[in-house]
Every structure is written in C-alpha cells, then in structure tokens.
Amino acid sequence: MTGQAEGDGPSRWAGPPPAAAPPAPYRPESGSVPSPRPRRRGLTGGVVAVVIVLAAVALMGVVPRERSGYATAVPGTVERSDVGRSPGAGSPVGPRLETNPLLADGIRLARVSCELPELGRQDAQLQGFYRALAGCLEQAWRPALDRAGDPTLPATVSVTLPKVSTCGAAPSKEEAVAYYCGGDTTIYAPTAWMLSDAGLNRSRHLATIAHEYGHHVQRESGILAAAADRMTTPDQRSPADRAVVRRIELQANCFGALFIASAIGQGSVGRSVGNAAVADYGRADDSEDHGSRAHQLSWAEAGFSGGTTAACNTWSAPADRVG
Template sequence: MTGTDEVPRPFTPSPPRPESPRNTGAAVVGLLIVAALTTTGMAMAGGPRKIDGQALPASGVYTSEGAKAPAGNAKPAPKEVRELETNPLLAEGVTLGAVTCRLPAISREPAKLETYYKTFVSCLAEAWKPALDQANEPALTATVQVTLPETSACGKAPSENEAVAYYCGGDTTIYAPTQWMLGDAGLERSRHLATMAHEYGHHIQRSSGILSAAAEKMSSPDEDSPADKELVRRIELQANCFGALALAAASGRGSISKSLANAALDDYGRADDSDTHGSRRNQLKWAKAGFSGKTTSACNTWAAPAADVK
C-alpha cells in the first residue's frame, strides 16, 4: 500500500468465552478475521471499498493471474478458485492427511510460545496439503507473529478488548499476541490449539479462494446488513469446522492425544451466541461436523440452510 491508501478493516469479532478470566461486561474477547486487499482493491472479507492510491497485494500473496498454463499434458498450476458452495476444496472425497504433531512444551515465555505455535502451524500445513493438492489449489505459507504490530497489510491492529488472535489474509499471518493468548487461555493447551486451528482455517479459506468469493458477495459498507452478517457467520463457522477437521487429523498421535483433541473440540462450544459467529450450538455443531466427518465436504457451510448458520 502507498502512504495515502485507506485500508479497509472489517473486523468480525467472535463472541466472548464465558470462562475466560479476561471477559468483562464491556470487553469483546474472541477471534478476528481481518480483511486483506486484492489487486482490485476488494476487501477479502468485506465489500468494495474506495481506495485513495494504489492497492497492492502484500509480499508473498498468491495471485492467480500470475499462473501460467503448463505445456503438454502436465497438471495445471494450482490456483485459487473464487467459488463458495462449489469450490473444489469442498468436493466429495477430499481429505486431509493424518499427521503426527510433535510439539514442544507450552510456556509463558514469548519465544517458547511462538515456537509452540509455529511448530503446530507447520503440522497443520502438512495435514492440509493433501486436500489442497486434491483440489489443485495453492498451499500458501502462513506465518505466526506473537507481537502486535501497529499496522499490517490489513491496516491498524485491533485492540486487546477486541481480539485474542486474528488472521490477516494480506500478509497470510496469524497474529497471536502472547499477552492476549495467555490472558485468555493460560497454559491450557486445548484452548491454544483450538484458537490456532481456527485461525489456520481462515488461512485455508484464503488459499482456496473462498474468502475472495465471499468478499465479492458482500453488499454493505461495514458488513452489517443481515445478508452480510450471514456471510460472515458462514465464514466463521466453516473456520471452526476446518479447525476441528485438522485436529481430528492429528488426534491420537504425537503430542496431541485423543483426550487433548477432544478438549480442543469442546472449546468451540464455550462461546456465547453471536450475530457474526453464530449461536453457541451452531459453533460447536460445525466443529463436531468436521471432527467426525473427516472430509472437507462436511464443512460446506455455503450449502447449508440459513437455520444451520444462525
């Protein structure tokens, strides 16, 4: 972005977790999905915006326009597909690979906690790669940052009262500030794993083109119309499902025992009802759909009736 660009930031905070020690009556504690600009100036989780200046994709962001058709009978280059219900990633039979996550000990020390997150994200990438390969969609690299920047490719960072962690599609980064995460989860590994798996679910939506397709359907300036809020709920509920799908792929091996994976699954049901993330019942319902369904088609929130994404 150039110095005069106005960056859109349609944050969609998740509902508070009732058990969190940081929750107060005024605080909104949760997960954020943060918009990123495409080359056309479209917010990836929001509608069209007026951009003063030139909107540029963040360094390292995949753009399908750059893919070249291979010669002969070679497989086409992976590219994002801007579709929702019919996205190839959600086709029948697409599965994640079973993975063994060998995680270091969780710690309150920022450097060690960052290593814990990065090791888990590497394991999530390994689990998701077979599914992206089956869909012929790009396996973009997600990075993790445990310090909060003043600004990122998605604009000004949210406040501590707005987020526990958030994903920015513009720089494909999961921001999980140490103080925020420890304030919410302490050293309870299940909560850390559930949060990171959810945020990585947004990264998969970014890689596949689902976020871009959803952005193109947004109609109101601040994503606050009933139709736009339903779109956001479908995004967030799918991220829960994707997160639980990955937890199932790691369950019972390495550092993630079956009991730890089940505890992380239960964490998706600890939030209150939300008009942007869905009811507590549906938040847990979609997580369970991914955990037990074992295929990405179980996470097709875009094909679900409105009652299932309230």
C-alpha cells in the same frame, strides 16, 4: 483471566467430548476479513478476531475487517478482475463458494503426528509452540489444497503485534485475542492476549490457532474472495452480509476441528486434548456474526467426525443451520 484452569484438561466451558453429530453436508493483497470469534464466556472483554484480514478479499475493492465485534471495510488494493486468483496461480479458481473445489467429495487432510513443545509464558516458548503447530497444520492441509488445485503460501504465527501491518492498524486487546492477516499470511496471537484468554491450556491454544489457520485455508482456496464478492454493504452489517460472515466463521470452526481429527491420538495431540479443543468451540456466546453457540459447536463437530472437507460446506447449508 481469573479462575482459569491451566494444563491439558478440558476448559470449564468445554462440556463433554463431541458426540459426532454433524449437520448434513447440505482474497486483499492487504486488508481484512470478518472472522472475529465472538466474546467468550468468562472473558473480561474482547473477541477472538478470526480474520482481520484476508489477502484475497480486498479483491472486491473493500476488505472486511473486525472492529468491536463487527466487520468494517477498508479500501482494497487489488483489481476486481483478480478475484479468486490464488497467489501464483496461472488461472482463476473462483470465486466459488458452494462449489469450491476444496469442498468436493472425498478430499481429506493428511494424518499427522504433531510433536509440540511445552507451552510456556515467555514469547520464545509460545512462538516455538505455534511454529511447530503451524508446521503440522501446513502438513495436514497441503494434500487437500493440492488436490483442489490451490497453490499455497505458507502461514506464519507471530506472538508480537505490529502497530501497523499490511492489514492496517491492529485491533486492541479488548477487540481480539488473535487474528489472521491475509495480506502477509500471518496469524497474530500476541503472548499477553493469548495467555490472558487461554493460560497454559493446550487445547484452547490448539483450537484458536487451528481456527485462524482455517481462515488461511479459506484465503488460499479463494473462499474469502468469493465471500467478499458476495458482500452488498460497506460495513457488512446488513442481515445478508452477516449471514455470509457467519458462514465464514462457522466454516473456520469446522476446518479447525477437521485438522484436530487428523492429529488426534498421535504425537502431542492426545485424545483428551483433542476432544477438549473441539469442545472449546462451543464455549462462545451466541453472536450475530458467528452464529449461535450451538451452531459454533455443531460445525466443529461436523469437521471432527465428518472426515472430509465436504463436511464443512457451510455455503450449501440451509439458513437454520448457520444462524
């Protein structure tokens, strides 16, 4: 993208550091979930696919999947009776949304000192950066998932794009810059796509990967499965289904910023980079599937300043906070 500022400073769309004003706390084995972040200002097209897949959502027989800014459905492969069962779990943990154990009071992420290598334009350089970041995310989130009783599978990040994955055909560059596939618990962040969107701006890479990892957390906790179970139409375009999608996406923003708060001020995540990463969640346009620009930012601020997973309970928030 032209005019992209590179480096560690805030993006020109980022705005001021978050002001700590959170809203009141009010699974397919192959397939995908609606989680494409909306078209961002200044982009030449495309959306950040927040989740092109959750391995747990196909559990309902269809799997939400992003296409051209919308979620469509592909056949699921898991029996409905398995909905809400985490991989390897001995008993169902859901499906629950508002009362999901991960969102109970007092659950915090571990403080991590995240040491990240320099960003570069080669596949190997970007892969190294993402591998280290994924390790930090896993380290920060594991205590919370353990406390909630959610067995976890590791999430990996790939900078190369398969033509077909366990989630089906990949989106085009015009449709996404990154997406999460729950079928293989992989965040796909192709080098060309990410560099086109973020250049070498560390805060923007941090915000995007933390958001996508938030979808992995939703998968592991059964939230995506429960959300899929709540869908009422095949293409998820009904007003009620889009409201569910918005809550998924806004929660991923909140989860992403919750991680940033756990890493900020230590290791490679300095305060200016962390603040800019949180502010980056507010550079997107208003979207039916992702909420207003203001709400996309306010939920990120909720996670950043809230301190616990309960601050990210979009499922119990009133409709006017997730519109």
